[in-house]
Amino acid sequence: MTVPGASDPSGAPPEAMPVRGPALTRRLLAQPRAVLGLALLTGLFLLAFAGPHLARWDWQQTDFTALREPPSAEHWFGTTASGRDVFALTVRGLQKSLLIGLSVAVLSTGLAALVGMVAGYAGGWADRVLMGVTDLLLVLPAFLVLAVLGPTLGSAWPLLVPALAAFMWMVTARMVRQATISLKEREFVLAARCMGVSPARVLVRHLLPNLGSLLIIDGTLHVGAAVIAESGLSYFGFGVRPPDSSLGTVIAEGAAAATTFPWLFGFAAALLVLLVLAVNLVGDGLRDALDPTGGGGVR
Amino acid sequence: MTVLRVADLRVTFRDATVPAVRGMDLAVDRGEVHAVVGESGCGKTTTALALLGLLPPGTEVAGSVRLHGKELVGRSDAELARVRGRDIAMVFADPSSALTPVRTVGDQIAETIRIHQGASRAAARARAVRLLDLVGIPDPARRARAYPHELSGGMRQRVMIAMAVANDPAVIVADEPTAALDGTVRAQVLQVLRAAGEATGAAIVLITHDLGVAAEIADRVTVMYAGRPVESGPVEEVYARPRMPYTIGLLQAVPRLDGRPPFGPAVPGPRRPVLVPIDGVPPQRPGPGCSFSPRCPISGPRCAEEEPGPRPVPGADGHTVACLQDVADPAAVYPPPDPGPEPAVDRVERPVVLEVSGLVRHHVRRGAGPLRRRRDTVRAVDGVDFTVRRGETLALVGESGCGKTTTLLEILRLRAPQAGRITVLGHDTAALDRATRRALRRDVQAVFQDPLASLDPLMRVAEIVAEPLLAHGHRRRDVGGPVRELLAMVGLPAELAWRHPGALSGGQRQRVAIARALALRPRLLLLDEPVSALDVSVQAGICNLLTRLQDRLGLTCLLVTHDLAVARHVADRIAVMYLGRIVELGDVRGVCRDPAHPYTRALLSAVPVPDPARARRRPRAVLPGDPPDPAAPPPGCRFRPRCPRYRTLEAGRARRCEEEEPRSTEVAPGRYAACHYPETTSP
Numbered sequence: 005m006t007v008p009g010a011s012d013p014s015g016a017p018p019e020a021m022p023v024r025g026p027a028l029t030r031r032l033l034a035q036p037r038a039v040l041g042l043a044l045l046t047g048l049f050l051l052a053f054a055g056p057h058l059a060r061w062d063w064q065q066t067d068f069t070a071l072r073e074p075p076s077a078e079h080w081f082g083t084t085a086s087g088r089d090v091f092a093l094t095v096r097g098l099q100k101s102l103l104i105g106l107s108v109a110v111l112s113t114g115l116a117a118l119v120g121m122v123a124g125y126a127g128g129w130a131d132r133v134l135m136g137v138t139d140l141l142l143v144l145p146a147f148l149v150l151a152v153l154g155p156t157l158g159s160a161w162p163l164l165v166p167a168l169a170a171f172m173w174m175v176t177a178r179m180v181r182q183a184t185i186s187l188k189e190r191e192f193v194l195a196a197r198c199m200g201v202s203p204a205r206v207l208v209r210h211l212l213p214n215l216g217s218l219l220i221i222d223g224t225l226h227v228g229a230a231v232i233a234e235s236g237l238s239y240f241g242f243g244v245r246p247p248d249s250s251l252g253t254v255i256a257e258g259a260a261a262a263t264t265f266p267w268l269f270g271f272a273a274a275l276l277v278l279l280v281l282a283v284n285l286v287g288d289g290l291r292d293a294l295d296p297t298g299g300g301g302v303r
Numbered sequence: 304m305t306v307l308r309v310a311d312l313r314v315t316f317r318d319a320t321v322p323a324v325r326g327m328d329l330a331v332d333r334g335e336v337h338a339v340v341g342e343s344g345c346g347k348t349t350t351a352l353a354l355l356g357l358l359p360p361g362t363e364v365a366g367s368v369r370l371h372g373k374e375l376v377g378r379s380d381a382e383l384a385r386v387r388g389r390d391i392a393m394v395f396a397d398p399s400s401a402l403t404p405v406r407t408v409g410d411q412i413a414e415t416i417r418i419h420q421g422a423s424r425a426a427a428r429a430r431a432v433r434l435l436d437l438v439g440i441p442d443p444a445r446r447a448r449a450y451p452h453e454l455s456g457g458m459r460q461r462v463m464i465a466m467a468v469a470n471d472p473a474v475i476v477a478d479e480p481t482a483a484l485d486g487t488v489r490a491q492v493l494q495v496l497r498a499a500g501e502a503t504g505a506a507i508v509l510i511t512h513d514l515g516v517a518a519e520i521a522d523r524v525t526v527m528y529a530g531r532p533v534e535s536g537p538v539e540e541v542y543a544r545p546r547m548p549y550t551i552g553l554l555q556a557v558p559r560l561d562g563r564p565p566f567g568p569a570v571p572g573p574r575r576p577v578l579v580p581i582d583g584v585p586p587q588r589p590g591p592g593c594s595f596s597p598r599c600p601i602s603g604p605r606c607a608e609e610e611p612g613p614r615p616v617p618g619a620d621g622h623t624v625a626c627l628q629d630v631a632d633p634a635a636v637y638p639p640p641d642p643g644p645e646p647a648v649d650r651v652e653r654p655v656v657l658e659v660s661g662l663v664r665h666h667v668r669r670g671a672g673p674l675r676r677r678r679d680t681v682r683a684v685d686g687v688d689f690t691v692r693r694g695e696t697l698a699l700v701g702e703s704g705c706g707k708t709t710t711l712l713e714i715l716r717l718r719a720p721q722a723g724r725i726t727v728l729g730h731d732t733a734a735l736d737r738a739t740r741r742a743l744r745r746d747v748q749a750v751f752q753d754p755l756a757s758l759d760p761l762m763r764v765a766e767i768v769a770e771p772l773l774a775h776g777h778r779r780r781d782v783g784g785p786v787r788e789l790l791a792m793v794g795l796p797a798e799l800a801w802r803h804p805g806a807l808s809g810g811q812r813q814r815v816a817i818a819r820a821l822a823l824r825p826r827l828l829l830l831d832e833p834v835s836a837l838d839v840s841v842q843a844g845i846c847n848l849l850t851r852l853q854d855r856l857g858l859t860c861l862l863v864t865h866d867l868a869v870a871r872h873v874a875d876r877i878a879v880m881y882l883g884r885i886v887e888l889g890d891v892r893g894v895c896r897d898p899a900h901p902y903t904r905a906l907l908s909a910v911p912v913p914d915p916a917r918a919r920r921r922p923r924a925v926l927p928g929d930p931p932d933p934a935a936p937p938p939g940c941r942f943r944p945r946c947p948r949y950r951t952l953e954a955g956r957a958r959r960c961e962e963e964e965p966r967s968t969e970v971a972p973g974r975y976a977a978c979h980y981p982e983t984t985s986p
Contacts, residue, residue, distance in 0.1 A: 191757035195819075198715050200744030201774040209770070213761045294761065 031293035038289020044282035048275065052102055055095030063092040063249065075267055082267035084257075093249045094272050101231045101251035104165060105279065108230035111169035113176060113223040117215065120180025121207050125188055135181065138174045146171035150237055161248075164237065168230050176222045180215060187214055217291040224287035228280040251276050306473045306506045307331040307354070307391075310367045312376075314346070314353050314530075317361035321588045323349045325530035326366070328613065331474065331506040331523075336497060338509045338521035338538070340553070342838040344585050346530040347510045351478045354508065355393055356383040370473060389419040392467035392505075394496070396479035398459035402451040408462045409435070409447025412469055419470045434465040437502060438495050455929040457488035461495055468499045475500065478510040485702035486865065487926040490909040493520050494925065512838065514557050515911025518542060518918045523621075526550045529585050529594035532613060536622030538915045544633070546616055546624040548599045551633045555579035556843035557913045558868035560895050565914065567634030576872055579637045580844035584808045593627065600637055601628050656827050656859045657691040657714065661723030664709050668934065679934040683709040685883035686723070688967070691827070696853060696860040698870035698891065700906070701880035702930055707863045710880075711829050714861070715749055728826060745775055748825035752832035754812035758804040764790070764815050765800040771822045789818040793848060810841035817848065821856070830862045834869055846872050867910050871895050879903045882933055882941045885967065889974035899976040901948040902926075940965050940979065948980060956980065 032038050060078065061067065066087040067079070075082045081090035123134040150167055187193060187210075196206050235252020251272050258269025309329040315322040324346040331337045339347050352358050354368055356375065368375040370390055375383065387393075395401040403411060412434055413427035422430065428447070435443035438461040451459055460480060467475045480496060481489040497520045500507045511517055517524050518538060525535040526549065534547040542565075545551045554565045555578065562576035583598040589610075593599070596606040605627050613623040630636060664684040667677055684706040691697045699707040713720055717740050719733035726732070728746055730739060748771070751757040758767055768789050769782040777785075787797055793814040804812050813833060820828055833849070834842040850873060852858055864870050870877050871891055878888040879902065887900040898904040905926045912918040926945050931937060939961040943949050949960050959979050967977045 191751045191753065192759045195749065195751060195757045195816075196759075196770065196774075198744065198747075198749050199771040199774055199819075199823075200741055201770065205774065209762075210759050214759070216761075 028293055032289050035289045035292060037285045038293070041282045041285025041287075041289060044278060045286060048098065048102060048279055048282065051275075052095055052098040055098070056092065059089065059092050059095070061089035061092050063089070063096040065089065065092075072265055072268075074265075081271045082265075084268060090254070090267060090271065093254055094251070094275065097249040097251040097254045097272060098275055100161060100249075101234070101276070102279065104161075104168070104234050104250070105227040105231040106283075107165045108168045108172065108234075109223045109226035109283075111165060112172040112226055112230075113219050115169060116173035116176035116222070117180055117212065117219055119173065120177040121184050121211055121215070123177070124181040124184025125203065125207060125211065127185075131181070135178070138177050141171065142174045144171075147233075147236065161250075164234055168233055168237075172226055172229065172233075176219075176226075179218060179222070183215055183218055184211055187211055213294060216294045220287045220291045220294075224280075224283045227283045228276070231276055231279070251279075304333050305330050306333050306371065307508070308367075308369045309350075309354070310369075312350065312353060312366035312368060313364070314349050314358065315363040317359070317363075323530055324353065325589070326532075327527070327530070328532055328535075329508070329525060331508060333473070333506055334501065334504050335523060336500060336507040336509055336521045338511060338517035338524045339527055340511055340514055340517050340524060341527035342553075342585055342840055343512060345527045347512075347527055348478055349530075350527070351393070351476050351508065351510050354474075354476055355387055355391060356380065357387075357393075385419075388415050388472070389470045390472055391474045391476065392470070392472040394460070394463045394467050394475060394477040394480045396482045398456060398463045398483065399451065401463055402459060404451055407448050407450055408454065408459075409449075412447075412462070412466050415466055415469045430469070431465070434469055435462070437468070438462070438465045438499060439491070440465075455488075456484055457492055457929055460484060460492050464492070464496055464499050468503045468505065471503050472505050474506045474508060476508045476510070479512065480509070481511075481513075481516060485930070486867075486909040487702060487905055488929060489516075489911075490925045491927075496520065513911060514542075514553060514839070514913040515918070518913050518915040519911050521915075526553070529589045531594065531625065532623075533595065533625045534623070535613065536616070536619065540619050540622050542913065542915050544619070544622075546622075546630045546633075547595075547626045548601055548628070548630065548636050549581070549595045551630070551636050552579065552581035552598075552840060554633075554913060555637060556581060556840045558843070558846060558866070558872045559913065560868050560871050560907065560910055562871060562892070562895075564634070566632075577850065578843035578846055578872060579639075580842075580847060581840040582844075584810075584841075593625075601630070603628060653692040653694060655690050655726075656693050656728055657861065658726040659690070659710070659714065659723070660688045660726075662687040662710060662713060662720050662725060663722035664706070664713055665721060681934045682883050682936060683933060684713065685936075687880070687883070687885055689878050689885060689888060691859055691861055693826075693859050694853070694857045695876060696858075696862055696874040698862040698864060698874035698877045699880055700864055700867055700870050700877060702865060702906075704930060704933060705880040706883040706933070707865075707880050708831055711749075711831050711861060711863045715747065715829055717743055717747065745771075745823045746826040747829065748820040748823060748827075749829040749831065750813070750816050750820045750833045753836045754809065754816045755804065755836075757816055758812060758819075760803065760805055762803070763800065764795075764802055764804070764807070767804070767815055768800075768818045768822055771819060775823060785822065789822055792821065792852070793818045794844075808841070809837050810844060813837060813841075813845055814848065817845075817852075821852070824856075826859060828858050828860045830860055830864075832864055833862070835864065835866065842869070849873050867895065867906060879906065882930065882936050884941065884977065885975075886942065886978070887974075887976045888967070889971075893971075893974060897982070899970045899974060899981040900942075900978045901946050901982070902942050903976075904982065905945075905947065939963060942978075948978075948982075952980065 067083060067089065068087050070079060070083045071087045073079055073083045079089050079091065081094055083089060119134050119138065123131040193206060193210055196210055231252055234250060235256045254272040255269045258272065261268055309327055312324055312327040313322050314324040327350050339350065341347055353364055358364065364376055366376060402408065409428060409431045412431035416422050416427040416430055432443045432447050435447055440446050440458060440461055477496060481492055484492060493516065496507065509517065509521055521538045523536065524538045524541050525532050526547065528549050534541060534545065534550045541550065542554065545554060558578060581598055586594055592607040592609060593611055596602040599606065609627065611625045611627045613625045616622040616624055662684055663686060666681045666683055668679050668681055669677055687710055689697060699710060701707050714725055717732050717735060724731060727743060730743060735743065765786050768786045772782045772785060773779060790797060790800060795811060795814050799807065799811065804815065834845050837845060846869060853860060862870065862874050874891050876889065877891045877894050878885045879900065881902050887894060887898065887903045894903060895907060898907055928945050931944060937944055943960050949957060965977045965979045967975045970976045970981045
């Protein structure tokens with residue numbers, strides 16, 4: 005077999021193997037909605053991490069001269085009943101919610117993909133054990149378990165990420181397993197196995213990309229769900245606790261007085277909607293970029 | 304008397320920029336079978352649907368379709384509904400999806416009679432039974448009460464034909480009526496279709512891609528290309544003296560059992576006959592000139608500018624051709640292919656690569672209940688023996704369900720079979736450890752039937768071809784060169800390396816699959832119906848590629864196919880399977896010339912011959928009935944219930960067939976047949 009030289013004059017195909025990476029980025033960036041989603045996401049991160057430095061008030065300060073004030077030049081998003089600056093609280097909350105939402109989504113979808121693919125591909129004994137665990141977790145009232153475990157886990161909010169992820173992957177895992185079983189029957193998987201491609205490689209090279217759209221859609225849904233679930237847990241005093249804030253806590257606290265003091269939760273809610281929207285746009289773009297047979301592919 | 308006259312029919316689908324049919328002309332006489340042939344994507348089926356007004360809403364249909372002089376184009380769906388079924392009826396390709404599963408077939412036939420003739424329920428039912436009898440369904444009164452799933456594919460297609468002739472239509476449009484059927488059943492159904500047309504006086508428009516099927520029953524033939532008729536005439540005339548290079552190409556691309564080219568002298572002495580493929584694919588958007596000119600070997604400068612219309616061929620009545628060139632000798636149009644060298648070493652001296660003995664594979668079918676009780680056992684493969692020696696190709700042929708693909712998959716698994724032994728390159732697959740099995744995978748590669756299913760849609764051609772290399776320890780940066788060599792070896796241009804399989808044509812995809820299979824330089828290549836998903840013009844190219852690779856690389860192949868003519872062209876030896884057993888095995892030329900087993904004889908006579916004169920002259924051995932359920936093979940000889948020879952035997956000799964299962968015996972040197980009374984091989 006000839007080893008290709010670096011300077012082949014023939015021009016046509018380049019020497020090294022094509023990589024999915026660069027082409028994928030290019031296809032992703034070729035789609036307006038993906039670009040819009042990425043821009044939105046970047047904007048949210050900027051707001052979350054640069055915001056605190058721009059605001060006149062720190063999230064821990066209280067302004068006793070302004071209680072339940074509507075938005076003004078002094079307090080951009082208004083103030084709370086105890087005189088805290090809503091903008092400062094919201095961007096502080098956004099930091100955590102971005103991190104929690106995205107990492108929970110990635111972690112839970114990843115776990116779902118792993119469990120579902122292994123169960124579906126291996127079948128038999130491994131399948132029964134993994135699906136048994138999945139069903140067990142499905143019937144456990146996740147919320148109650150987390151609320152009970154909460155105090156013993158301590159107050160560090162990053163612990164929320166694995167805790168939330170641990171209860172969000174089961175339904176997806178079942179879907180992935182089903183999809184894997186039907187993909188496994190396809191001839192290209194049979195072909196790869198007969199070529200002597202190792203099972204791990206079949207999973208990564210053939211099954212994972214073909215499950216891509218399912219995982220992406222589910223992952224984007226998990227972002228919003230994780231942010232909301234986190235706020236529910238905060239209510240039970242687990243995770244992000246007052247006086248610290250997350251988007252969820254700001255929304256939960258403000259929702260009670262939503263009609264009379266809309267600024268208390270409106271901004272936080274709008275940011276949450278923007279976050280989910282941005283993730284959805286990027287997810288859709290990624291799905292189309294991964295699928296060369298669809299509209300966004302190269303031809 | 305012309306019943307149906309189509310003139311300048313043009314069909315444009317919604318959202319399409321180019322018309323699918325661009326000026327179709329067709330005239331069909333009463334009682335005539337008119338075949339419309341061409342590659343897929345030529346507008347055949349669109350034409351058929353346009354005749355019945357069954358195209359999706361929003362489709363633009365222009366031109367004229369006259370039935371008994373009455374114009375059909377432009378009529379409303381309600382008006383056409385009265386015509387459909389009564390004056391013009393359709394037989395679809397897939398009878399299993401064209402019948403309603405929840406009603407009995409008798410009811411469904413009676414329904415069309417009641418709708419169009421207003422007959423009483425009892426009269427319609429009685430007529431339905433008579434129609435089932437007409438299409439040769441045994442015990443029609445009982446079968447009329449059967450649901451479609453209780454009937455075999457061939458029976459269902461007979462029911463479709465019965466339904467089509469129920470109202471004595473003037474025209475029956477049959478769209479690939481035998482595409483979903485097995486060889487021996489196809490022959491029966493074609494005869495029934497022809498007979499049904501003759502009995503009712505209906506004209507039949509037969510849409511088919513198979514030139515053999517057209518030759519078998521058609522009176523006239525129209526060849527379509529890129530939405531236009533390019534040649535039309537009486538079937539004997541067109542097949543014997545084609546004038547259009549496209550028709551000539553199609554005829555030369557068809558694999559033939561006798562291995563002789565359709566025109567001109569046979570190429571002397573090649574090991575295997577070589578087919579002539581047509582390069583390229585039908586155009587997506589035809590240019591200004593002749594739409595065939597980009598693929599045409601004799602295209603001139605005028606051809607690229609001017610689209611020819613049909614003109615009569617001088618001296619031949621009713622033969623028209625749309626070609627600007629004058630073709631005098633059809634054999635001279637395409638350059639003759641290069642026949643491969645004869646194998647030098649005698650078969651017996653070569654080492655055995657694959658040995659299968661007593662191979663068994665039974666599937667247990669379970670009931671649907673909660674206990675999933677064992678219902679019965681399908682004996683898919685039930686004791687199969689053969690050997691393949693280095694450098695030779697063995698074809699496993701048989702009808703669907705005979706166990707040929709199961710045999711191939713059992714070998715491909717490289718594991719211990721349920722019973723029997725598989726020895727690959729000297730290794731017994733039952734005794735393989737993990738490392739040896741993995742190493743052996745390098746040497747055994749496979750090509751599957753449908754390249755679209757066997758190639759990962761998300762990977763690029765280069766990635767697909769490189770995958771086996773990467774899986775066996777080659778480094779990513781080293782595989783570029785080998786990948787390019789492989790693509791060149793299978794005749795693919797290098798720039799396709801960056802495409803996804805979805806952007807390739809069927810033939811190109813199968814070439815990619817072959818390149819992938821060859822990447823590791825396997826010592827045994829398993830081919831599972833490698834050409835049956837492809838058009839005949841493309842099929843010829845892949846067949847030639849396979850024979851060329853066999854010669855060049857000394858490949859050893861096991862070919863699984865239902866098509867004896869393909870086996871004749873690609874294989875050296877042939878094993879005919881029936882119900883999980885091999886019934887005949889021997890050298891491919893000999894078996895095709897003098898079959899010893901009555902089943903082989905019947906299979907051979909069921910292969911459509913793309914030569915109308917010979918197709919009608921040759922003796923037919925059409926098999927009655929369908930292959931029996933492999934879960935309950937009959938006692939004694941498994942072929943007995945359908946065997947034509949068994950029925951001619953006197954009682955004393957016939958008993959042997961009923962009681963004793965025939966063993967494979969050598970009936971001539973190198974030829975084995977499992978029959979108590981094999982045909983004595985004529986010298």
